[in-house]
Amino acid sequence: MTADRLALTGARLVLPGGVVEGDRLAVEGDRIAGLGGSATPGDLDLSGYTVVPGFVDLHVHGGGGASYSSGIAEEALQVARTHLEHGTTTTVASTVTGEIDDLARQASVLSELVEDGVLAGIHFEGPFISHNRCGAHRPDLLRDPDPALVRKLVDAARGHARMVTLAPELPGGLDSVRMLADLGVIAAVGHTDSDYAKTLEAIEAGATVATHLFNAMPGIAHRAPGPIVALLEDERVTVELINDGVHLHPSVLDLAYGTAGAARVALITDAMGAAGMGDGLYPLGPLQVEVKDGVARLVEGGAIAGSTLTLDVAFKRAVTVNGLGLNQVVESLSAVPARLLGLADRIGGLEPGKLADLAVVDSATYDLVAVMRHGEWITGGDRFAPIATA
Structure with missing residues (x-):
């Protein structure tokens, strides 16, 4: 041999x-x-x-003490290598809210790594998100999803923008969803204060992904089902879930699988720089994060700031904690995100x-x-x- x-x-x-x-x-x-x-x-x-x-991660910001938002190629390589060593053989680099010009520069650096075969694309998470649901994104840097601004970021990625997360209820939101769909870029609903009806409009306009479902959006109320129900019930939508035991109670993950099925779930990390590292202080874009007992929270305000998850841990939890079958877990960790990225013929x-x-x-x-x-x-x-x- x-x-x-x-x-x-x-x-x-x-x-x-x-x-x-x-x-x-x-x-x-x-x-x-x-x-x-x-x-x-x-x-x-x-x-x-x-x-x-090999696992496919649609949504990851950092790892190994480094960040995709640094705008430094060596740091981006460190992130990719860290998650590769934990089984993620295909990764999409996610940015965090920043000035539009800064995000465009980051996209230029990351695009070179896509062209080198290190990354599978770029995901812009912010700045087109709700002030009320911004989580670990700087409120003063948030912008309405004006189609011209959204297009500026997509163009900066030189054809490698795979996904944009936005709040569809904001001015320009639905028009941007339509534009992204026309461009072949995934429009994802997330960090949103949208209600049920507006979320349905976004889906009709072309939104096909729910960014970390349940997190950074209104919860389910019996007279106001909100975005979660709209996203779960529509067969055109793939829902991201963070299975780290912090972002979601195991029963909530079970609920999502029971409603959407494994063929519509993509398990992600939403990891920041502390993934693969220990407790301590880490940057997340322009913000500071403290990791304690493996949980990442903003130094100011204490909001959960991404995760320290790697997909091998998500795999093990899905099997041993949630009791999912191996085929279900593999579908959500590999086949579903591969299809979303248009790479199902290769991975x-x-x-x-x-x-x-x-x-x-x-x-x-x-x-x-x-x-x-x-x-x-x-x-x-x-x-x-x-x-x-x-």
Whole structure:
């Protein structure tokens, strides 16, 4: 077996059609070459392990002590590397509210990394959001979603803008949703004070994602269902969920799955710079965040400021805390976001011809043990011994 050809034998494989025990997966170059067949000498023995597609994160701001909003390429590389080591083989870089010109400069830097294959695109979260639901975004920098301003950011991304989060109730909101839909950029409803009716208008205008559903939006009231119900009930909308045990109670995540189903859920991190690090002080755009016991909050005001989550932890929680099936979890962590990004032909599933982006977890504990991207081991590959005989 040459250096650019390998096979994993004996693993549990989570495939689009179901879970297969003790199967074989062959890799050639950067692609999955085949599934099944008999083990051959030199195959890597993955007995006791489960192989899933690499995770796809639609919404992440930072990690490893670095931030995508810094405007510094080296910091962006550090973020991507940190989450890659935790199983995220495809990542979209999310910005935070700032001056329009600053965001445009950040987009220019991040676009180069998209062109280099490090990132899968850019997500602008803010400044087109509600003052009443701004969370960890600076209120004085917020702007109404005037289509001309929104277009300025999209253009600054040089064709690599994947998503814009906005509050559709603000002046220009619905027009911006329509414009984004026409441009092929995901319009996401989030950090919004919208009611049920206005949210339905946004969906009709072309909004297709709910930014971290439940967080930074009105809750459900029995006479005022608000945006949550509108977003959950419409089959055209994919809902982001942060499964870190802080942003959502497990029963709320269960409610979302029970209503929308795994095919409409994208598990995200919304991680800031402390992901993969310890407690301490960290920047989040122009704001300061204190992380204590793994929970990130603004120094001023104490609002939750993103998460310290990585997707391997979200995976384990979904299986062990929420009791979701492996196929459901893989759909939400890989297949659904891959489809949203228009990359389902290349990533998001263990299928021949797709990129060999894999995460390997312990079948008993569901802890991440190894990561492969484009056919190359990133972490953990040296733990698997080749078998001597078939």
